[in-house]
Amino acid sequence: MSWDYFLNHSPALIIVIPLLAAFATPLIGRFSRKAMYIWITASLALTEIFSIILLYGVHTGGTMVYVMGANPYNLSVPPDSGGIPVRIILTVDSFGAFMAFTASTVALAGGIYSIACEHSQTGQEKYYALLLLMLVGMLGMVLTGDLFNFFVFLEINSLASAALVSYRIDKGVAVEAAFKYAIISSIGALAFLFGVGILYGEYDALNMAMIAQRMKFTDLDKIVMALFTVTLAMKAGAIPMHYWVPDGYGKAPGGISAMLVTASQASLYGVFRVSFTVFGLSANTLTLGWFLIILGVLSMFVGVTMALIQHDIKRLMAYHAISQTGYMLLGVGVGLATLGTAAFNQYGLAAMEGGIFHIINHAMYKGLLFLTAGAVIYRVGTSDLNKMGGLAHGMKYTTIFFMIGALSIAGIPPFNGFASKLLIYESVYQFNPLLSIIAMIVSILTLASFVKVFHSAFMGPKIYDVKEVPKSMLIGMCILTFFIILFGLFPNIAMTYLVGPAAKALANPLEYIARVLGGGA
């Protein structure tokens, strides 16, 4: 049980701990509720510690390879197999470790928040078991190196989050939202499985590195690339496949809306992984990059204009989540379009770093905004902006957290939204000035709609006589605010340790393939 053992086995342990906790939660919850709360908090904190250990391991040792069921643990190509990786391989590079850190931080905040928010509901042990299973799905999606394993974890993620969106069955609308979400996720996952089947039939391999090495880019591969990109962009909430996002995010319980943001970003990780690593060496990256750029620009613009006219607080924030996803697609799309040319080192790598930095920033501030909206709904009882007013008199801390979140999403210094948006504006301007101008206009409209929400919910004369929300909800919001202020005041900490290695690892598929097929270690 030495430090070396934990460092080498951390890709497996980070999936085992929430899985074991999820399976044991219904039994513990039946006996004592307080023991269940302590069990949940301990397992979420332990997952966070292991994600930091994973970040350290990838930063010092390069891409980590873990083979499930092999002796020793990193024997990816057994000597008697003829050069073919035979087992399910977890391949963790810097980008995967970065996404795992994001997912476990938001899950920790959402889990602690849910302890107070769902305190008076029944069926709580199943709620927490499903929350931990959703975390397992997200972590599995970002850490695996095998296409069918990605599909299995994608389905675990979709089913657990659909069941959690429908948690409040006493109001029937949540079940209607969850029905739409489950049908659309299932069709998407089946299209993904169809693509995996086509690739298996052509190349007789399911490992991402093996397929990337054997890829010849025939016409069937073009069909598979279209299937993969559109399906995973649909699960991430890009226009024109966004119809589940306002319903799904709007009717979920408070802590779950924050975690649905990272679930969508795990699918965005899937888009980038498939575009850069599986198809990156042989496809025409200019065409694929422009496709991602167009999806991004459409998402940004349609998302923010639909958000201006909403009068339900959570649907408004859900449309903003769509528009911020557009920023990430724009940044990484510019990086993909310039991959391999000389312009990549001038501005392409910076655009990719901006897009990837925006992933963690968006998870933090959008999670904080959803948690404050959940706090408002918890005290007032309705989510309609026309009926709220004057909440700043009673709920002081919630108002401050909402202000921090709203200034972050609009890109105002010194919060973290400014750092990543500035990177995206400057590097995309050198690629094509029109895209950067559209991004700036969208940012202004974002600020406008959040001023509207702040004014109608928190300012004004006192209508409701409300107290502050319970402590555990405030602790959940504090965790996310800490990272917002840290990345806003010191963005170079994030750039050197988190974002820079992630962008370099994503843009370098040859090293990924060599690490898996060269026998690991």
Add this chain to the structure above:
Amino acid sequence: MLLNLPFITVVIIMALGLYAMLFKRNLIKIVIGLSLIESGVNLFLVSLGYRNGGIAPIYTNAPSTNMVLPTPQALTLTSIVIGVATTAMLLSFCMVIYRHYGTLDSRKVRRLRE
């Protein structure tokens, strides 16, 4: 032509499932359409592994060693399990929607708009 027959069947089943999902209004018929699309994808996965003259890939009392590929069968089994769980969850949603809305017509189950 005879060897392409499973793939033509896959296309027909998936087209029927897509038709049921798009044009039928009852929520249970939408779930049936989804189940048809799942069956089509499972049939596609199993028929990828066929080799000419092969038998089932089991070594217990096998007549010969000319076997079809076993990996797509494992993929299909996982997909069937996921399909069972999804269908059970969707049908439970239909039961709760019927209890709250009183109808299963998808044009009337529309309290969430815009």
Add this chain to the structure above:
Amino acid sequence: MSKIVRTQASFLYTFILIFGFYIVAHGHLTPGGGFQGGAVIATGIALVVVAYKFDEIKRRIKKTSLTAAEGIGLLSFIIAGISGIGVSFFYNWLANSGLLFGESVPYGINPGYLNTAGTLPIMNLAVGIEVLGGLGVIVLYMLHFVKGGEGNAA
């Protein structure tokens, strides 16, 4: 349902259970395994619920015992996977070792030997118990309002 159906259902229920457990136990030799055997046993439960009225079955097959079976099955599966974590996750430390399921398997065509394949039969049993619990609870909840038909089916 009529008397013929009720008699045959209670007679066949035992055989369906035995057949389901046979499929679960021989998962590493013949087609089958955890999920398939558990689904067969859940079908047996569905047969009995449809043949009798739900109120009579409610006393014999309880939802709490099926939920407990599901929990126990899940925990045994993950503990069987973790037990070899010293080497790697899901490491098959019982195969070829001479302990519980540890004989060596000869290459090529053989009559199947039950005592082989290490942690695989243990995981099959755990998944079988879990699936019969899970699918049994789903079947009981969905057939909640089945009342038997009056008299004989003419």
